[in-house]
Amino acid sequence: MTGTADVVVIGGGQAGLAAGYHLRRKNLDFVVLDAQHTPGGAWQHAWDSLRLFSPAAFSSLPGHVMPAQPGEQYPDAGHVVEYLSDHERRYGLPVHRPVRVRAVHRDGERLRVMTDTGSWSARAVVSATGTWWRPLLPAVPGREAFTGHQIHTTGYRRPSAFAGQRVVVVGGGNSGAQIAADLAVHDGIDLTWVTRRPPRFLADDIDGRALFDAATARRHALDEGRTDTGGVASLGDIVAVPPVREARDAGLLKAQPMFDRLLADGIRWRDATSAPVDTVIWCTGFRPALSHLAPLGLRGTGGHIATDGTRVLDEPRLHLLGYGDWTGPASATLIGVGRPARESARQIAELLA
Incomplete structure (x- = not known):
C-alpha cells in the first residue's frame, strides 16, 4: 500500500490513540499505523496480574472516561485492552494494522514513512511507539555464561x-x-x-494521581528555572x-x-x-523504541533526541509522544499522555496551516 496523509501517527497504543483523538478535533487528515494485529497496544502483552496504579476514572484517555472494572479498585491489563479497543471504535480512528514501520525519511517538503506494506507520504509525523518493544538488559558479569x-x-x-x-x-x-x-x-x-x-x-494512600501531579510540578519547576522538585522519584x-x-x-x-x-x-x-x-x-526497564527514526540523523550527545515538549528541534515536522517525562510530564501513562497529545496536535495544525 502507498498512501498520502497530512499526518502519520506511528503506533496505535495509548499515545497513538490520544494523538488521533486530538488530530480529529483539529479536523486534520491523518492515519495511525499500528504493528499489532489487534487493538490494545503493549497492554495486550502484559502479565496476567498487572494492575494500574490508579482507579479507572483517573486512568483515562482524553474524551473518554475509563469505566470501573467490577470488583477491582485498580484495573488489570485486560480491562485496559478492552478500554483502548472501545476508545478506538468510539472515535472511528483510522488505524491500519498490522503495519510495521521500518523507517522515516525526509522527502523534500514531506516525510516518507516506509513500512512492510508500502510507504506513506506525510507533512508531519507523530512517533508514538513507546518503550515496551525495547527492553533493557544490564551488562551484568556472567550473563552470557548463565545456563538457566x-x-x-x-x-x-x-x-x-x-x-x-x-x-x-x-x-x-x-x-x-x-x-x-x-x-x-x-x-x-x-x-x-x-x-x-x-x-x-510509596505510602499506601498514594497512587497514580499523586504521581502525575508530582511529574507535572517537576516539569513546571524546570521550565521556569526553579529548583528541581525531584518529581516522582522524590516520593518513592x-x-x-x-x-x-x-x-x-x-x-x-x-x-x-x-x-x-x-x-x-x-x-x-x-x-x-x-x-x-x-x-x-x-525487571530492569526499557528504552524508547526509535530505530525507525535513524535515517533522520537526530540523535545527539548520548544518543538523545532533543525536543521542545514533543516537537523535535532538528525536525519540527516530527513529534515524539509517550516516551516519558522528556516528551511531557508522565506522558508514558494513560492519564498523562492527553496533555502532550493535545499540544502536539495544536502545533501540527499551526505548522500545516
Missing part, C-alpha cells in the same frame, strides 16, 4: 510457568515488585528478589497496589542486595555468597 533461563519483564505472564523453580527477580521498580509479589504467594517457587538499593515503597519507586501491599505485609517481599555476577548455574554476591538459580527475570 533468562527473560525480561516483557516475557513474564504468570507464576505457574515457574513451578518448582528457583527464581531471581531483578529490579526495585513497580514491575519488579509486582512480579515478585505475584511469585511470592505461590507455593513451590523459591523466590529471591534483588534490588540495587533498598526498595522504596514502588506504588503499593493491593497485591504488592499484601505480599509486603505478609513478609514475603524482602529484597536482597543486587548480586555481583551470574554463574553458570546461579548468582554470586560481592562477599562470595552464592545461590543456585533456574530462572532470572530482568
Whole structure:
C-alpha cells in the first residue's frame, strides 16, 4: 500500500490513540499505523496480574472516561485492552494494522514513512511507539555464561510457568515488585528478589494521581528555572497496589542486595555468597523504541533526541509522544499522555496551516 496523509501517527497504543483523538478535533487528515494485529497496544502483552496504579476514572484517555472494572479498585491489563479497543471504535480512528514501520525519511517538503506494506507520504509525523518493544538488559558479569533461563519483564505472564523453580527477580521498580509479589504467594517457587538499593515503597494512600501531579510540578519547576522538585522519584519507586501491599505485609517481599555476577548455574554476591538459580527475570526497564527514526540523523550527545515538549528541534515536522517525562510530564501513562497529545496536535495544525 502507498498512501498520502497530512499526518502519520506511528503506533496505535495509548499515545497513538490520544494523538488521533486530538488530530480529529483539529479536523486534520491523518492515519495511525499500528504493528499489532489487534487493538490494545503493549497492554495486550502484559502479565496476567498487572494492575494500574490508579482507579479507572483517573486512568483515562482524553474524551473518554475509563469505566470501573467490577470488583477491582485498580484495573488489570485486560480491562485496559478492552478500554483502548472501545476508545478506538468510539472515535472511528483510522488505524491500519498490522503495519510495521521500518523507517522515516525526509522527502523534500514531506516525510516518507516506509513500512512492510508500502510507504506513506506525510507533512508531519507523530512517533508514538513507546518503550515496551525495547527492553533493557544490564551488562551484568556472567550473563552470557548463565545456563538457566533468562527473560525480561516483557516475557513474564504468570507464576505457574515457574513451578518448582528457583527464581531471581531483578529490579526495585513497580514491575519488579509486582512480579515478585505475584511469585511470592505461590507455593513451590523459591523466590529471591534483588534490588540495587533498598526498595522504596510509596505510602499506601498514594497512587497514580499523586504521581502525575508530582511529574507535572517537576516539569513546571524546570521550565521556569526553579529548583528541581525531584518529581516522582522524590516520593518513592514502588506504588503499593493491593497485591504488592499484601505480599509486603505478609513478609514475603524482602529484597536482597543486587548480586555481583551470574554463574553458570546461579548468582554470586560481592562477599562470595552464592545461590543456585533456574530462572532470572530482568525487571530492569526499557528504552524508547526509535530505530525507525535513524535515517533522520537526530540523535545527539548520548544518543538523545532533543525536543521542545514533543516537537523535535532538528525536525519540527516530527513529534515524539509517550516516551516519558522528556516528551511531557508522565506522558508514558494513560492519564498523562492527553496533555502532550493535545499540544502536539495544536502545533501540527499551526505548522500545516
